[in-house]
């Protein structure tokens with residue numbers, strides 16, 4: 001029986017969702033692409049994984065920028081003020097920005113999934129290896145250049161710390177808009193428990209898709225309210241000049257093949 005869209009369960013509807021950009025055909029290497037589904041029973045506990053050491057300084061927060069894919073909260077990364085180390089990382093990494101990926105509804109929106117479970121949104125805290133490189137742009141093409149912490153968002157109680165960011169979003173409704181945004185501590189967006197995570201070698205999930213990322217995916221999610229996520233969906237992919245406005249939703253990449261990679265867990 002032909003399955004009409006309304007009768008399909010969400011997983012079929014997902015296949016009707018058009019990714020936000022045409023996937024390029026040839027991707028550098030192409031054997032460690034992101035995002036992926038994390039199959040919990042196939043992940044390997046690694047007792048050598050240490051706790052993460054996160055030290056963020058809210059004074060390095062500078063602005064919010066709508067880049068036409070997501071909105072980026074950008075940090076001053078000219079000194080080692082907001083850093084990440086430990087966990088699977090050998091070097092010290094500097095926070096340069098964080099952003100989110102979300103869906104048009106609460107059934108999907110995250111890039112990674114856990115045993116196929118998708119979340120309505122996913123936070124990415126992007127850091128680059130400041131022990132080995134002197135600029136973010138350099139580290140983007142190196143296999144140990146970047147470390148991204150991923151945190152799943154679930155619909156629930158209002159996230160008080162997020163509200164300051166939500167209130168600033170209407171000022172960056174259109175692509176290429178920027179607004180000053182200061183004194184925001186991104187640590188407030190981390191779950192209470194950051195010792196339990198999965199980690200694997202992957203890539204950026206938007207162009208240039210380079211295979212430079214050590215992914216650190218938090219086991220514990222954070223909660224945000226339905227209304228807070230609705231403000232994310234009020235953003236636009238399009239600039240103010242374009243006559244056809246398109247809502248910024250479904251800005252996630254389709255999941256990629258594992259290609260034999262191992263996903264390690266920091267917990268049993």
Ligand SMILES: CCCCCCc1ccc(S(N)(=O)=O)cc1
Nearest residue numbers: 124126137140148203204205206
């Ligand atoms: C030299 C310019 C490169 C800009 C790459 C910016 C970027 C950062 C993080 C991610 S994500 N979604 O993998 O965390 C994607 C893209």
Ligand SMILES: [Zn+2]
Nearest residue numbers: 099101124205
């Ligand atoms: Zn991202």
